[in-house]
Amino acid sequence: MSHPAAAPHAPDLESLSAWLDGELPAAEEFALAAHLAACPACAARLNELHALATDLRALPQESLGVDLAEIVASRLAARAPRPAAGAPAAMDAMSDISRALAALRKFFPASRPAARWWPLGAGAGAAASLALGVALGSALLAGDADPTPRLAPLAVFDALPPGSLCHGPDACYVKETDK
Amino acid sequence: MAASAEELQDADEAERADGAGPATSAGSDDRALVARTLAGDAPAFAALVRRYQERVFRFVLRLCGTRDEALDLTQETFMKAHQALPGWRPEAQFRTWLFSIAHNATLDVLRRRQLVVFVPLAEDSPDGPLARLPDPGAPPDERCGDRQRIALLDRALRELPAEQREILWLRELEDMSYGEIAATLGIAEGTVKSRLARARVAALAGYRRHTGEDR
Numbered sequence: 001m002s003h004p005a006a007a008p009h010a011p012d013l014e015s016l017s018a019w020l021d022g023e024l025p026a027a028e029e030f031a032l033a034a035h036l037a038a039c040p041a042c043a044a045r046l047n048e049l050h051a052l053a054t055d056l057r058a059l060p061q062e063s064l065g066v067d068l069a070e071i072v073a074s075r076l077a078a079r080a081p082r083p084a085a086g087a088p089a090a091m092d093a094m095s096d097i098s099r100a101l102a103a104l105r106k107f108f109p110a111s112r113p114a115a116r117w118w119p120l121g122a123g124a125g126a127a128a129s130l131a132l133g134v135a136l137g138s139a140l141l142a143g144d145a146d147p148t149p150r151l152a153p154l155a156v157f158d159a160l161p162p163g164s165l166c167h168g169p170d171a172c173y174v175k176e177t178d179k
Numbered sequence: 180m181a182a183s184a185e186e187l188q189d190a191d192e193a194e195r196a197d198g199a200g201p202a203t204s205a206g207s208d209d210r211a212l213v214a215r216t217l218a219g220d221a222p223a224f225a226a227l228v229r230r231y232q233e234r235v236f237r238f239v240l241r242l243c244g245t246r247d248e249a250l251d252l253t254q255e256t257f258m259k260a261h262q263a264l265p266g267w268r269p270e271a272q273f274r275t276w277l278f279s280i281a282h283n284a285t286l287d288v289l290r291r292r293q294l295v296v297f298v299p300l301a302e303d304s305p306d307g308p309l310a311r312l313p314d315p316g317a318p319p320d321e322r323c324g325d326r327q328r329i330a331l332l333d334r335a336l337r338e339l340p341a342e343q344r345e346i347l348w349l350r351e352l353e354d355m356s357y358g359e360i361a362a363t364l365g366i367a368e369g370t371v372k373s374r375l376a377r378a379r380v381a382a383l384a385g386y387r388r389h390t391g392e393d394r
Contacts, residue, residue, distance in 0.1 A: 013376045013379075013380060014372055014373055014376040016376075017372070017375055017376040017379055018357075018372050018375075018376075021350065021356075021357065021375075023356070023357045023372065048383060049379055049383075052332075052379055052382060052383055052386075053351050055328070055329060055332050056332070056336070056347060056351040056352065056382075057351055057352065058329055059329060059332065059333055059336070059352075060329070060333070061237055062236075062237060062240055062246070063233065064232055064233050064236045064250070064253070066250075067229065067232075068228055068232045068253060068254055068257060069225040069226075069228040069229045069232070070225075071254060072224075072225070072228050072254060072257045072258060072261070073221060073224075073225050075254075075258060076221070076224075076258070076261060077221075
């Protein structure tokens with residue numbers, strides 16, 4: 001800060017503003033304080049800035065009028081992750097597979113060593129079939145498919161009627177010629 | 180990187196070791212509430228919303244100008260804050276972080292409305308706003324408390340570009356330091372200093388224009 005006290009000068013408003021906020025480094029603050037004591041113009045401008053700050057704090061304040069905490073809480077609760085829709089169906093499918101395997105074991109008792117592994121193979125096949133069915137069914141019901149109904153092309157507006165080879169009345173209808 | 184509960188506790192202990200006074204006790208409370216929110220305590224976030232909803236609303240209202248829009252933006256600010264909370268670092272003040280979310284959300288809306296006015300950067304030119312500071316008028320004590328004059332100042336403030344309105348608000352109403360303002364607005368402290376000076380000069384000039392003192 002170098003403000004000659006005698007000569008008229010433009011005040012360093014950035015420094016005055018920062019001085020008002022207590023944001024000047026100590027050395028600059030001391031220099032400006034000394035200058036303000038000797039320069040009525042800068043002191044008056046500092047007073048203006050100070051008055052502005054006081055007036056801004058006196059501005060009327062609007063109130064929110066509602067408790068946003070409740071609204072935000074309900075929106076957050078609605079956004080919270082839900083259990084996957086396919087999970088219960090998958091659990092049911094696994095139960096069905098277990099029941100099917102239990103039924104197969106009744107028909108093929110474990111007393112015959114040669115036949116011991118055969119039900120397992122059949123059960124695995126049944127399980128794979130059921131799992132595939134569940135997977136395909138879930139994919140169809142998951143809503144990924146485009147639900148927008150497709151409109152059939154309006155053939156009535158085509159140049160030619162459906163199935164027709166006519167290119168115009170001349171091609172399809174015999175002209176009556178005057179002989 | 181997410182802020183763990185241990186990190187939040189460490190930050191609180193460091194603050195206590197620094198001999199932080201009442202000014203930072205709100206920061207400690209904020210950290211505690213953030214830690215509880217991150218642990219799944221929904222009422223803790225509700226407490227944070229209640230603590231800041233009025234201040235965020237007034238800041239946003241001063242920027243966008245319409246009450247309904249300010250209500251929506253305040254609500255969106257807290258929704259975004261909750262979503263981004265796991266990424267909040269305890270070194271940052273919750274208040275400045277929250278206000279930066281409000282600032283960005285509001286500026287997005289203003290950009291869509293194309294109401295943001297960018298002021299030229301050449302503030303040091305002889306014809307720039309800093310050179311047009313009006314002469315000092317009546318002493319400050321005569322102006323304070325005068326309702327009509329306050330209303331004129333309010334009008335002058337509404338006419339300022341958004342970036343000047345918000346920086347004045349953060350300094351005078353939120354009592355933020357230059358560092359806090361810089362963190363909130365995402366600008367350098369040097370820019371805070373110059374922008375704030377320009378905003379003050381522009382507010383004074385507008386005020387004088389409405390009172391007819393510059394004629």
